[in-house]
Amino acid sequence: MKGILGKKVGMTQLYTDSGALLPVTVIEVQPNVVTQVFTKDKDGYDALQLGLENKKNSRQTKPEQGHFKKANTTPKRFVKEIRGMNGFELGQTVDSSIFSVGDLVDVTGTSKGKGFAGTIKRYNQAIGPKSHGGGGGSQPIRQTGSLGDISGNKVVKGMTMPGQLGNVKTTIQNLEIIKIDVKNNILVVKGSIPGPKKSYVVIKSSAKQVPSKEGVKLVNLAEAIEKNHLFEQAKKYNVELHMEMSLEEMKKIIDEAEKKAEEENK
Template sequence: MKGILGKKIGMTQLYTDSGNLLPVTVIEVKPNVVTQIFTKEKDGYNSVQLGLEDKKNSRQNKPEQGHFKKSNTTPKRFVKEIRNMLGFELGQNVDSSIFKVGELVDVVGTSKGKGFAGTIKRHNQAIGPKSHGGGGGSQPLRQTGSLGDISGNKVVKGMTMPGQMGNVRRTVQNLEILKIDLENNILIVKGSVPGPKNSFVIVKEAVKQLPSKTAVELVNLQETLEKNHLFELAKKHNVELHMEMSVEEMKKLLDDAQNKTEGEK
């Protein structure tokens, strides 16, 4: 098992080289610090504790400082354990290079809190009739419907009642990694993950251990726009370019053509 802590930046869309549009989530995965190691001999199980993002000095306490000092680091905002993660040492940095493009991962996060919600929104119950007085009561259209069996003259636990909605731990399984940018500490996965923007998430190896998928070739929009601009310049200088060429090759041909034109003048 392997994993890393990150922060959800938001969602966007990416194109593949075949023209398909993919919804993706961008996760910032700055290097994690191994803050504690649990072993089966000493603690009864194997695990690695990871920490992400420094805490403000005003929010630190002495027990935290003592704990993180053992790993030669400062107290962290987000600290979680990854079970059965082996091969790491105390104080070591962990980055997204532990994963590969095409690999499937499970992403754990805390869903958006929706506050106190009624049964229509929380449990997808149907509204009442909009004519003939609705379902009765002061709000006839959206009042609670049947609760099912209430034998014993009481409402037992688990009935579909109004209450707190969201703000719970959720896991989305088998999300495909589309891109890993080590330079900018970015991990891009296909699909959506739980939680609002800038919320902390855990990216772990898929527990179902399905086979990895073939790496998807994504379109580099910045490079494509630059090539389009070079194609427009090529028309003015009567230079033949091909899409398979790199940006550097295109620029070299254009520079040669421009120098030749200036030399003739």
């Protein structure tokens, strides 16, 4: 098991080299500090406690300061255990290089809170008829439908009733890692993840142990711009280039065409 803590930046789109558009989520993954190591002999299970982002001095407590001092670090704002993770020592840092492009991960966060909601929005129930009195009551169109069996003449827990929507711990499974930028502390996954922007998330290797996919090849914008420039030069020297060619092959052909043109002009 591998895992790391991060912060959701937001969603965007990326293009593959074949022209397919991918909806992706960008996650900021600053280096995590190992703040506690759990072992099977001492604690009954293997795990690492990771911490992310320093806490303000005014919000630190003395017990926290003592706990984090053992790892030679300051109290952290976001602290979580990753079960089954080992191979790191107390005080070490963990970065996004533990994952590879193509790996499938589970992302856990707190979903957006949407307040008190009715059953139409909360459980996608159908609305009532908009004519002939609807379904009765003061708001006949959007009132709660049948609740099913109410054995014991009571409404048991779990019925589809109005109530709090969102603001719960949510996990999205098997999201593919599209890009890893260790230098800029960025991890990009395909699809959406729970929570609003700037919310904390936990990224762990897939619990279903699904095999990794072959890494997606993304469009290199700088390379594409340079290739377009070389195509313009190719028109000038009347030489043929193909998109499948590498930059080095294109440059070599253009250089040869330039030399040939200079010799002819002498």
